Amino acid sequence: MMSLMQPFAAQLQFQNGLIEPYGEKTVRRLSDMRGMYLDIAVTEELLKQGDPLLYEVYEVDVPHEQGQLIYCTSIIYPGKVGDEYYMTKGHFHNKESTAEMYLGLQGRGYLLLQTHEGQVSAMEMVPGTVAYIPPFWAHRTINIGGEPFIFFGVYPGDAGHNYGTIEEEGFAKLVVEKNGKPVLIDNPRYR
Numbered sequence: 389m390m391s392l393m394q395p396f397a398a399q400l401q402f403q404n405g406l407i408e409p410y411g412e413k414t415v416r417r418l419s420d421m422r423g424m425y426l427d428i429a430v431t432e433e434l435l436k437q438g439d440p441l442l443y444e445v446y447e448v449d450v451p452h453e454q455g456q457l458i459y460c461t462s463i464i465y466p467g468k469v470g471d472e473y474y475m476t477k478g479h480f481h482n483k484e485s486t487a488e489m490y491l492g493l494q495g496r497g498y499l500l501l502q503t504h505e506g507q508v509s510a511m512e513m514v515p516g517t518v519a520y521i522p523p524f525w526a527h528r529t530i531n532i533g534g535e536p537f538i539f540f541g542v543y544p545g546d547a548g549h550n551y552g553t554i555e556e557e558g559f560a561k562l563v564v565e566k567n568g569k570p571v572l573i574d575n576p577r578y579r
């Protein structure tokens with residue numbers, strides 16, 4: 389007889405985003421994102437002084453298979469590289485026809501999205517925002533506040549992450565601080 393996967397639950401702490409038990413924990417530092425911020429000189433300068441922690445992702449251990457739902461929390465710390473706020477790498481899904489959902493838990497962020505055809509979308513995320521990332525949209529999150537920006541995410545088990553396209557082309561828009569406020573500007577290095 390085929391043995392079915394057993395039901396289970398994890399416990400999520402809304403205040404700090406910790407979810408337990410978790411399987412994989414991803415930690416991204418500035419050195420993992422060389423070349424992704426516009427100001428390369430500032431990036432290299434910061435790296436000489438240390439290697440700041442930008443964000444962490446706690447993923448619950450679910451098989452990466454069709455039919456499953458992967459869920460995780462992401463914690464993006466407050467900070468900037470030059471004028472550009474700390475952000476995730478951003479990705480398309482390997483299986484591009486898969487969607488994703490985010491729920492804001494703490495802090496303030498932007499969800500930046502774009503398609504291969506050059507459509508762009510951006511929305512603010514605060515606690516309680518439930519954002520829907522449709523199939524075929526690349527997505528990146530950005531902390532635009534002074535405290536950790538924490539959100540919960542769910543996506544299909546067979547979605548996969550494609551970072552290559554974003555690493556090569558970047559996002560069309562950047563989120564930078566101007567006069568103390570976040571603004572979207574065109575990425576001069578896009579494509």
Ligand code: M6P
Nearest residue numbers: 445460461462476477478479541
């Ligand atoms: C969200 C989800 C994860 C993703 C994480 C960090 O939690 O979309 O799948 O890994 O953000 O983003 P990235 O993988 O682009 O660095």
Ligand code: ZN
Nearest residue numbers: 481488527543
């Ligand atoms: Zn995704």
